[in-house]
Amino acid sequence: MQTLRRARAATSVIFAVHGAVTGTFAARVPWIADHVDTGAGGLGLALLMPGVGALLAMPLSARLAHRYDLRALTRALILLWCAALVLPSLPTSIVGLCLVLVAYGATAGVADVAMNAQAVIIEERYGRSVMSSFHGFWSVGGLAGSAVAALAARAGMDARPHFLATAVALGAVTLTASVWLVPHRPEAASGAPPAFALPSRAVLPIGLVALCAVFAEGAGLDWAAVYIRDVLGGSAGTAALTVSMFSISMALARFVGDKVIERLGPVTTVRLAGLCASAGAVTVVLGDRVLLGILGFGLMGVGIAVVVPLVFATAGRLGEHPGRSLAGVAGIAYGSGLVAPGIIGGIAHASSLTVSFVLVAALTVAMGLGARALRPAATPSR
Numbered sequence: 590m591q592t593l594r595r596a597r598a599a600t601s602v603i604f605a606v607h608g609a610v611t612g613t614f615a616a617r618v619p620w621i622a623d624h625v626d627t628g629a630g631g632l633g634l635a636l637l638m639p640g641v642g643a644l645l646a647m648p649l650s651a652r653l654a655h656r657y658d659l660r661a662l663t664r665a666l667i668l669l670w671c672a673a674l675v676l677p678s679l680p681t682s683i684v685g686l687c688l689v690l691v692a693y694g695a696t697a698g699v700a701d702v703a704m705n706a707q708a709v710i711i712e713e714r715y716g717r718s719v720m721s722s723f724h725g726f727w728s729v730g731g732l733a734g735s736a737v738a739a740l741a742a743r744a745g746m747d748a749r750p751h752f753l754a755t756a757v758a759l760g761a762v763t764l765t766a767s768v769w770l771v772p773h774r775p776e777a778a779s780g781a782p783p784a785f786a787l788p789s790r791a792v793l794p795i796g797l798v799a800l801c802a803v804f805a806e807g808a809g810l811d812w813a814a815v816y817i818r819d820v821l822g823g824s825a826g827t828a829a830l831t832v833s834m835f836s837i838s839m840a841l842a843r844f845v846g847d848k849v850i851e852r853l854g855p856v857t858t859v860r861l862a863g864l865c866a867s868a869g870a871v872t873v874v875l876g877d878r879v880l881l882g883i884l885g886f887g888l889m890g891v892g893i894a895v896v897v898p899l900v901f902a903t904a905g906r907l908g909e910h911p912g913r914s915l916a917g918v919a920g921i922a923y924g925s926g927l928v929a930p931g932i933i934g935g936i937a938h939a940s941s942l943t944v945s946f947v948l949v950a951a952l953t954v955a956m957g958l959g960a961r962a963l964r965p966a967a968t969p970s971r
Contacts (some may be wrong), residue, residue: 591597595769596751597711597715598769599660599766599767600704600708600711600770601722602762603667603707603763603770604704604708604723604724604730605733605781606667606670606671606759606763607667607670607697607700608726608728608731608732608733608836609731609759610671610697610759611697611731611734612736612833613674613734613737613738613755614734614752614775614816615734615738615810615811615814615832616735616739616749616829616833617737617738617742617751617752617829617831617871618632618636618811618815619742619814619818619828620742621678622815623680624678624681625685626681626685627941628938629815629819629934629937631683632934633932633933633934633936633937633938634680634683634934634935635683635686635690635784635931636690636693636811636930636931636933636934637928637931637934638686638690638691638693638766638936639690639691639694639697639928640925640928640931641691641694642691642692642693642694642695642696643695643697643698643920644698644747644920646694646698646699646751647699647864647916647920648916648917650699650916652704652723653699654706655704655951656788656800657840658768658773659706659710659770659771659772659773660771660772660773661772662768663704663706663770664704664763664764664767665769666696666699666700666704667704668760668763669702670696670755671695671760672814673692673751674693674752674755674756675749675753676689676690677689677693678749678753679750679817692800697861698860698919698920699920702916702919703906705901705915706772707770708720708723708901708905709901709915710771713905714779714817717845718850720847720899720902720905721843721844721847721848721850721885721895721898722843722847723898723901724843724897724898725839725840725842725844725894726840728836728837728840728841728843729836729840731836731839732836732837732840732942735829735833735835736830737751737755738751738829739830739832739833742825742826742828743825743859751762752844756863760868775802781810788860789845789912790910792904792907794915795900795903795904795918795957795962795963796918796920797962798859798896798900798959798962798963799896799897799919799921799925800853800899800922800925801899801925801953801955802862802866802893802897802922802953802956803892803922803925803926803929803957804925804926804929804949805889805892805929805949805952805953805956806839806893806897806926807925807928807929808929808945808946809834809835809886809889809890809893810835811930811933812930812933812942813831814828814831814832815827815828815830817848817881820882821876821878821879821882822941823882824877831883832888834886835886835887835890836886836888836890837887837890838889838890839889839893840884840892840894841894842891842894843894843895843898846858846895846898850895853962855903855917855964856894856960856961858895859956859957859959859960861957862891862893862956863892863953863954863955863956863958864892865891865892865894865956866889866892866956867892867950867954867957868886868888868891869891869892870889870949871887872884872885872888873885873946873949873953874943874946874950876948889953892953893953896956897922899963900922900963901915903918903963904917904918910931928964932945932948933946933948933949
C-alpha cells in the first residue's frame with residue numbers, strides 16, 4: 590500500500606509538471622505575440638499549430654503505451670514536454686512560431702496520454718475514483734506556472750531565459766518523481782493496437798463531451814490574458830493573474846470533484862458543470878469591467894474542471910486496450926483544446942474577441958446537454 594501511495598504522489602507531481610508547462614506558456618502569450626509582432630489574426634493562426642501537432646501525434650500514443658514500459662515512457666515524454674517549453678520563445682517571425690508550435694503540440698499530446706494511462710492504472714488499483722485529484726494537481730501546476738509567469742511579466746522579463754529556467758527546473762522535478770511511477774507493460778496476449786489508432790465509435794460520444802470542455806479550457810488558458818488586456822483594458826500583470834485565477838478555480842473544483850461525483854453521479858455533475866461554465870462564459874461576453882472578466886473566467890474554470898477527469902476515467906475503462914481508448918478521447922479532447930485558441934483568434938480577426946467567446950458559451954451549453962454520454966449504465970463495450 591505504501592508503494593501505491595508513493596506512485597499516486599509521483600503521478601500527482603507529473604500532472605503538476607505538465608500543467609506548469611502549459612500555464613507558463615499561456616500566461617506569456619501576449620509577450621510571444623509582441624515578440625513576433627503579430628495581432629489577433631496572426632496569433633490565432635500560430636495557435637492553431639499546436640492542435641495540428643497534437644492531432645498528428647496522439648493517434649500514435651496507444652502503440653507507444655503498448656510497446657514500452659509505461660513508467661519509462663511517461664518519464665521520457667514529460668521530460669520532452671519540459672524541453673518543448675523553450676521553443677515558443679525563440680522565433681522572431683510568425684512562420685517560425687507556427688513551425689515550433691507544431692512540435693510543441695505534438696509533445697503535449699503524447700505526454701498527456703502517457704500520464705493519464707498511468708493515472709488510470711493507479712485508479713484501478715485503488716478501486717475508487719482518484720482521477721479528479723490528479724487533474725487537480727495539473728491545475729495546481731498551471732497555477733504555479735502562470736503565477737511565476739505573472740511575476741516575470743510584471744517585471745518585464747524576457748520570456749526566453751524565463752522559459753529556459755522553468756524547463757530545467759521542471760525537468761529536475763520530473764526525474765525525481767518518476768522513480769516512483771508504476772512500471773507496467775500490457776499482456777502480450779492482448780495483441781498490439783493499431784500503429785495509428787483513431788477514435789472508435791465507443792469512445793466518440795465521450796470524446797465529444799470532452800471536446801466542448803477542453804475547447805473552453807484552451808480558450809480560457811490562451812486567451813484570458815489577451816482578453817483582459819486588449820478588450821477590458823487591464824494591465825499586463827492583471828492579465829497574467831487572470832490565468833492564475835482560471836487555474837485556481839479549476840484546481841479547487843477538481844480536488845473536491847471525486848466526492849461530488851460520488852454523491853451526484855457523473856450525469857448530474859456534468860449538467861451542473863455545464864450551467865456553471867456557461868454562466869462564466871456569458872459573464873465574460875457581457876461584462877465591461879476587469880473584475881467581471883476575472884469572475885467570468887473563474888466560473889468557467891469551475892464548470893470545466895470535473896468534466897475532463899470524468900472523461901478520461903470513463904475512457905480508461907473501455908475495451909481491451911485502454912491506451913487506445915485514452916488516445917482516441919485525448920485526440921478529440923486535447924486536439925480541441927489546442928486548436929481552440931487558433932479558432933478564437935480567427936473569429937476575433939473576422940469580428941471581435943468578444944464574439945469569439947459567444948462560441949465558448951455555446952459549447953459549454955452543449956457540454957451540459959451531452960452529459961448522458963457519461964452515464965455508467967451506458968458505458969459502451971469494446
